[in-house]
Amino acid sequence: MYFVEDNASDTIENSSFHGETEPASFSWTYEEIKEVHKRWWQLRDNAVEIFLTNGRTLLLAFDNTKVRNDVYHNILTNNLPNLLEYGNITALTHLWCTGQITNFEYLTHLNKHAGRSFNDLMQYPVFPFILSDYISETLDLNDPSVYRNLVKPIAVQSKEKEDRYVDTYKYLEEEYRKGAREDDPMPPVQPYHYGSHYSNSGTVLHFLVRLPPFTKMFLAYQDQSFDIPDRTFHSTNTTWRLSSYESMTDVKELIPEFFYLPDFLVNREGFDFGVRQNGDRVNHVNLPPWARNDPRLFILIHRQALESDHVSQTICHWIDLVFGYKQKGKASVQAINVFHPATYFGMDVSAVEDPVQRRALETMIKTYGQTPRQLFHTAHVSRPGSRLIMEGELPAAMGLLVQFAFRETREHTKEIIYPSPLPWIKGLKWGEYVGSPSAPDPVVCFSQPHGERFGSLQALPTKAICGLSRKFCLLMIYSKEQGVRSMHSTDIQWSAILSWGYADNILRLKSKQSEPPVNFIQSSQFHQVTSCAWVPDSCQLFTGSKSGVITAYMNRFTSSTPSEIEMESQVHLYGHTAEITSLFVCKPYSIMISVSKDGTCIIWDLN
Incomplete structure (x- = not known):
């Protein structure tokens, strides 16, 4: 989709209200669209807000409601593989009541549903x-x-x-x-x-x-x-x-x-x-x-x-x-x-x-100012306390004995109180991480001897951990959540192992257990690959080389090639003067960090 301003040349001269000038013309692909919402702008029902997979949001205001509706329907009638179904407040409230999302997350979602926007x-x-x-x-x-x-x-x-x-x-x-x-x-x-x-x-x-x-x-x-x-x-x-x-x-x-x-x-x-x-x-x-x-x-x-x-x-x-x-x-x-x-x-x-x-x-x-759109027309439910079974919640017909039995068992499972992380603040909780004082001691749940030395461990959003040999990189595409119910569960739609370090400088891809790896990218002899990193949502692959140059590849998921993925474009990133030893991607902040033998590390903006 392309947006081109009629008087693009004038826009550059008049700097915008926000200080920096936004580019007058821009475009994005339908694959990048994650959410589309109708919005009010300056008290008129004439805007649309688009959320992209890279974390950016765009608020676009039009001349009138009709033009906005046309654009909105045109966007939605296209194939949008990454679009989230996002309309069910009841499911959202249920997730909050059952403690699956935090108060902060719930209030953020309610603001979004009620037409509030950071834009x-x-x-x-x-x-x-x-x-x-x-x-x-x-x-x-x-x-x-x-x-x-x-x-x-x-x-x-x-x-x-x-x-x-x-x-x-x-x-x-x-x-x-x-x-x-x-x-x-x-x-x-x-x-x-x-x-x-x-x-x-x-x-x-x-x-x-x-x-x-x-x-x-x-x-x-x-x-x-x-x-x-x-x-x-x-x-x-x-x-x-x-x-x-x-x-x-x-x-x-x-x-x-x-x-x-x-x-x-x-x-x-x-x-x-x-x-x-x-x-x-x-x-x-x-x-x-x-x-x-x-x-x-x-x-x-x-x-x-x-x-x-x-x-x-x-x-x-x-x-x-x-x-x-x-x-x-x-x-x-x-x-x-x-x-x-x-x-x-x-x-x-x-x-x-x-x-x-x-x-x-x-x-x-x-x-x-403006009052948010009304979302609820009856009293909102309260979230139960941390002890889910409260006194008196058992049906009277169950009799006194059962009540006493429940009371007995409940007394035994007293919550253990851990010292607060800050002595002057009572009631602070420790985080949930391995080794946290409030978490149980880590136990070995799986052990298997492995022929090779591990190069890295990768935590997956499916709650599994993947161990990879050196010179291996895991490529993954997640299937998109449909609706709110699966906000906390992720399925893997496609995965493959990328390997490098061969004499012919080819990066190879193995996506099927039973088949041999296929040639994926031929890198030049001047940029011998030493490390790789993958960004799942946007299908970006980064390779670091012996010369200190980083190459970014934009890829597209397709069923027409044996590897099921094809490279669309590449760009070189310069900044290091010696071999790149590691590349790390942090998706929530849309950044990548590169580390080099020249003693420097650089933070790159993935957007």
């Missing part, structure tokens, strides 16, 4: 404030008092503020009942509790101001200057205090970066944000004492707080407020959760006839 600051993914304690030296994640109340919106964590918002609503309700006066340029709107919103472009840029390219976007948003130092994001505790009880207009929730990205808390670029009224210079974000001034530690503890038993059992209430039945209607009024009517999903600006009102509404919504 759109107006509809950026929204995550909840989790903790309420940002001042203690120590933290106990098993203590419910350190958490925010997830049943209530962030702005009404205290009773006194609750009353003030209810009064606001009542007053606006009266005004709305009276109706419009003739001389009123903006007639009264339906009543609401909050005139601002928990997520909008200003909020996102406020949090990400230290992190390029968001810094440039922030400056464009603020007339090329940083905010007043006291208003700049400078402290997690201040942000919590303002959102939860000090300010009547600040009702911010968090963004996903608070749970995975320490970099946005650090002023690595040395931006001058000025000096606050108390004389402190705004630099790195001030973290809670329990984070020991370490952004990475803060993110790790914060993420574990999100995954704690307490949050797992109460996050359903927050989902009700943001994505569920308390988002609209009577339930939202009772929950003190009504925002300005212009912020609700599906508010179509083009339906407003008066141009002045339309422009006012457009500006309002661009700055106010």
Whole structure:
């Protein structure tokens, strides 16, 4: 598929809002498409978001809904071998309830289903404030008092503020009942509790101001200057205090970066944000004492707080407020959760006839923010606690004896408590890895003498481990998951062993146990192969050579050749001056690392 801009030459001159200019024309293959979603852009139902196998996403906005629908259907009618079926929220909720996906993964999926996108600051993914304690030296994640109340919106964590918002609503309700006066340029709107919103472009840029390219976007948003130092994001505790009880207009929730990205808390670029009224210079974000001034530690503890038993059992209430039945209607009024009517999903600006009102509404919504699309119309289920069989869950007919028998057996399997990885944080869990204090001791489950020395061990997503001789590389293509149910299971569609180091400089491929290897790639005598690496999703093969040159081969899966795979193109990568000893691919970050005898290692971007 090709996208070519009509006035490509003009585009280069006008640098875009994001600072760097995007190429005016680009193309990608249908094989690369993993997901396609209809999206709203600037409050119009006219966009499509495309997720590619290499981890990139594209948000494309069109002139109108009809053009978008045509493009959307044209894409889907083609053969898309890597397309994920992605529509079943019930299956997703079941995976979460049974503990197969984490709270973080579940909230990320809900944001995606509700039309939120990292490509759109107006509809950026929204995550909840989790903790309420940002001042203690120590933290106990098993203590419910350190958490925010997830049943209530962030702005009404205290009773006194609750009353003030209810009064606001009542007053606006009266005004709305009276109706419009003739001389009123903006007639009264339906009543609401909050005139601002928990997520909008200003909020996102406020949090990400230290992190390029968001810094440039922030400056464009603020007339090329940083905010007043006291208003700049400078402290997690201040942000919590303002959102939860000090300010009547600040009702911010968090963004996903608070749970995975320490970099946005650090002023690595040395931006001058000025000096606050108390004389402190705004630099790195001030973290809670329990984070020991370490952004990475803060993110790790914060993420574990999100995954704690307490949050797992109460996050359903927050989902009700943001994505569920308390988002609209009577339930939202009772929950003190009504925002300005212009912020609700599906508010179509083009339906407003008066141009002045339309422009006012457009500006309002661009700055106010947008409520996500409603996903649930009844109360969201709670996730059961870590002990799945609770008291009283057994049918009464089973009798007292059985109840006692269950109680007896349950007493014996007491959970062993392991010391926390950080002595000042109670309730932290160790990770799941071999040798983890909370994992059982490793046992030998398979042993077999092998004729050759192993060159490498490779962990496969099928949970198996493959041992390979030196000068061997495993090539694999995974069959694509159909739908959510198989998010955690992967099948291998095709595999082969690539071998090198022959006198004729040919790389050979063996894909069938019973047949001899077939010649795959003839490498030149100047680039004698010393190492190989394979990227499964994008069918890329990298070879390192004695001369220090790396060659990247783009391949295509096909049934017309004996090897079932054919090479389409190749490109040389220069950077090392001596023999390449190893190549390693890290798919989640789309990078490859090459190591050479010249004493250097280089990180390459696979995209």
